Amino acid sequence: MSDTFSGGSLNLVRRANLAAVLDYAWDAADFTASDAMTRVGVTRSTTIDVMDELVRRRLLRELPNARAVGDYRKGRPARRFELRADGGAVVGIDAGRAHLIATVADLRGETLVRHRLDLDPENDAPEVRRALAGKALDAALIAAGLTRADVLALCIGVPAPVDGAGASPPHRDHFWGRMNPGFIADFAGMIPLVRVENDAYLAAVAERADGAAVGLDDFVVLLAGERLGAGVAVDGRILRGAHGGVAEMVAFDRVTGVGGAWGLGYRAAQWAREAVAEGEIDPDHPLARLRTEELDGRHVLELAASGDADALRVAARVGETLAVITGIFGSLFDPRRVIVSGAVADGIGPVLDAARRALPDELDLPMPELHASRLGADVVSMGAVAAAVQAARDGVLDLTLPRLRAGA
Structure with missing residues (x-):
């Protein structure tokens, strides 16, 4: 044969x-x-x-x-x-604007190595992004004692709409093309099975596989750090759309009470800075003692979780915005659960509490549950691994023998 x-x-x-x-x-x-x-x-x-x-x-x-x-x-x-789970490897890469997180796993998706590379978000030329993605991939493989020849499937998550062929549509300032600069063509000659997906889509994959959406058919995952992104599942399918644009967040530029696709962490930091500048927070308060560039959403949410009154007021304002966002998704997609995912989820409790209080005014349908993800900042990379495992399962029978490790 x-x-x-x-x-x-x-x-x-x-x-x-x-x-x-x-x-x-x-x-x-x-x-x-x-x-x-x-x-x-x-x-x-x-x-x-x-x-x-x-x-x-x-x-x-x-x-x-x-x-x-x-x-x-x-x-x-x-x-x-x-x-033979050790007969080959899969890799998932979260190719964010300011970071690359490469996770090497075996064929069952068990993590072997995770490697992070921080990027200069202003230096996002396509050739730079491609080179750095290759650098992150190779560094993770070396740490795992592997090479590209051992990889059966690679999935890369990007902050851009992605269609079923792994391509992103044109954007008015070419941002999507810089975030997804031909990764499939770049890696396909060396790795047989390559996927590119939207980062929030992969967050939804991760939450359904091993997070707050296990067993659910209808849910929304919000990546909500600096910018908003959403993965939407309806009737058991994570939606994509003709150009990968389901839940593209430019729509929130036109929604009263939201005013843009800024993430929850970004809003918490921005509104805390404004409160400090306007004298609404005492100069001796921990937030006021931070330099402007040091005051981020994590500081605000940690203080809110500890019960600090000033931070709780900021968190309540963020929660009211989250209620509006949840109401929009609830009206459009009727999810059972909305999951706040990514690094910001660790301290999001006070924001969720405020959103739950405000949500009844935003929605006529039954309210979706609001949950914080437990998967942390690596959720996109984890989803990329799960997608790479699925690619391997679907495609490994079409690969020749040398792609599988003889000695494993």
């Missing part, structure tokens, strides 16, 4: 059987042919034949049988198998 499953070299029935067994193995621990046969619904001989083929393809590993591990009682010991 050919070393590739692409084209016409594998009949459709056999490919379907291989895909079904492999899909079962990807989610299972160790298993026997009987386990796989029961779940997949094919004959025992077909199951064994398919599993042997997947072993030859370096996708499954045969384990010691029940006798060898001391669990044998009588009869012929069953052969046991597992996915």
